[in-house]
Amino acid sequence: MKRVLPLLFAVLKFISGFVLASRAYELQRDEYLYLDEGRHLAWGYLEVPPLIAAQAWVTQALGGDYFWVKFWPFLWGALTVYVVGRMAQKLGGGWFAVTLTCLCYCASGYARLNFLFQPNSFEVFGFTICCYWLLSYIQEERPKYLYFIGLGLGLSLLNKYTTFFFIAALVAGLLLSPQRSLLTNKHFWFAAGLTLLLFAPSLAWQLAHGIPFLHHMSELHDTQLVNVSAADFWKDQLVMCFPAVWVWVPGLLALFAYAPFRPYRSLGWVYAGGLLLLTVLHGKSYYSLGYYPVLFAFGAVWWERLLQSFRYGAFVRPVLVLVPLLMILPIVPFLFTLYPPAYMQVISAKYESLGLTRWEDGKVHPLPQDYADMIGWQELADKTYQAYQALPDSTRAFTLIKCDNYGQASAINYYNRHRVLPIANSFNGSYLFWFPARPTKPYRHLLLIGEGNPAGLVPHFRELRKVGEITNPYAREKGTTILLGNDPDAALIERAYREHKEALAVWEKEK
Template structure:
């Protein structure tokens, strides 16, 4: 049972992500970008390190279908709940404590996070595995745990730069607990060197490209993180894991106050230091999700030990197992893409004020932002292809498809990947590296929602289509065809590309 239960929880996690998803929704805006990165393998990108692109490359190799796109986040989610259950067992939990910790993970905000093909799922898995390795080292002070931790964090650095915050919090946890003695050991630093070695190629890419990570963080701060208030951040901490609040909070308090868990107190300091850093830096709420799974494991183990004696445990155990699920049920449509947009809009009005439909702009909208970002993309790609098909055969190959953002360009490329059409491009994000070299152009297909202000540069210029899905974040995006562009607009396009690329790479 000790080994079978974690595997069962992992299977439930993987299967539920596929079975509780409405076919109405498409892939998410960011998922299309990461899939596009898989077609342009490198040691770095303007948005993220390269690990997600390697997964995207394998996805394309396997056909690029919806299942294989979702396979990766579901895999990392399944492995995370497996580690949570195994960690609970390491802390003394039997079947009940493992099931409770696993149930807490299954019903919390990870259900939505582990559904999206983004770096976040691997980050949560890596942080959870790092916590497991720290516990193993406390129980068995063998050097191999530090080498394992070095590999895990090295891969985590290749996955997402927020690993810097986790490592800083880990340093605080070691310094502020008796574990600080490991800082004088050779194997600890060799493990750290191993992690740095794994991350080194991505560091090299950043250095040779002018450290675009700094520009990315600056733009993120200006456009998104500025809207993250301290109050909203902490309110979201309660909401994201609300169905399991009494599990992870019990785990946190047990690490601080429960004598048998005293050797693992560093995990509590890790959580506190990590969330303090994110609070001070105005990090997005979900950046903190990687710090909670170890607390769920501790909470499951603590509840098991409290209910081990006395007849009340016989009755309380099934009730406590059912409680997270019962709490989650009213919020299930915000966790799984179960309901279509019309039903979600009505539901959102019932939960107004809770922040469930608040977007990065700080405003409330009909749907959660993630849901709105899963709509309208196929419509956009199909209409772009139809516009392209309307061109004379003799001029099609001299066509540039220019999009306002990476979501548009990468979605058009994904849905048209089996069609004869030039790749869409953009001045946005890593598309700057993949921009088509200067060449004579006969047609320009512009995917944007800006006013028609370029007509004088073309022999013919008119809107041909528009995204009409009322719930899509891209609603109103126009698809405009300009034919016979003059040299001035062609020069402007390529000059804008060079200027924007130089702003990211310091001219390198």
């Protein structure tokens, strides 16, 4: 019966994901990319390790519908809720501590994170369960927990490279606590070997392709992370987990100052080390979300013990568990896609000062970036298909669809997955690996999505004209055009394949 309460919150977390999602929005840009990676299984990609692609492969095999796309982030979110609830119980927490812990998770930024089919949901789950197993080892000193941690870290490395930061923070936490004795424990090193063994195929892929991870990090820093200041990073820490700030801050402090929690202070150092690394390296704000759930559990148990000595504790506890839900009310529209874009724009304007609509370019926009990235893709895919269908039957098969970015290509492929349409391609991201070989018969038609310099291409076609455009005013891709070029000359095709080769060489320059 002890597991019932955490399990109940896990089930509610999973179901709420579907209930609180407005279908006025489509999938998000990155979700389409990861779904397409499921069509090209490999041990690595330019953007991420292979675990998300394995999930995408299963999703595609099941038809690729909305339920199966969202199944994975909702699953990892539900499992994380269960783990933090069990963590509170392992610390001796009762119904109040478990309820408060689970509600802190459900009412914080994880509501939005666990909505998207991205590696982030598994990242949070992986970090949280590794902390749970470390806590279990500290309590019981059974070697199996070290191997569980090794397994969790190995799978996390196959999910996202930010796991290296967590591993660094974990090692620092061990060195700064009594658990430093683990460094002389053979099971610790065998567990580390298990982590390396699991990650080895992905590591081999990286080495074989010139370690594109390094180029990806450099590009990410120059285009996105450069806009992340330490002040904005820490302000976002308060915003993302604001409904639980009164729980996780005491939880962090208690790990260092509350005597019953001192055996676990290595977990406090994990948080401190991880956040320090992310601050110094200008990490995105949400990179830190995997470090907070453990603090919810410690903070909730600390509050429970504090209230046990309070005369009116029995009356205060039921009220306090409602606090995260009450605090979340003002930001509910930014956690769940409840409202259509027009109304969401009105709401966003009221919270501009919080930076919730600041995009990766560092500028403030009408909608949060994720919301704008969930609009216009079906329109693009349908118009591309209609343009293809309008081509002559005799030449339609000799068509190349070339997109400016991965979002365009992957969305076209997703929404046309049950239609007869050539695969959309791009020179962006992992699509560099999937660009088709030069055909034996020349292309008769080119559908160019998002081409920024159509005037320079006119001399290379018998005819070049616009046949479609994204018109949804709320779409991040608003204004993206669909150009149809008929009978491209050999010079243009030669240039396209040369540019593809050069673009791929940039990623594999270390090879």
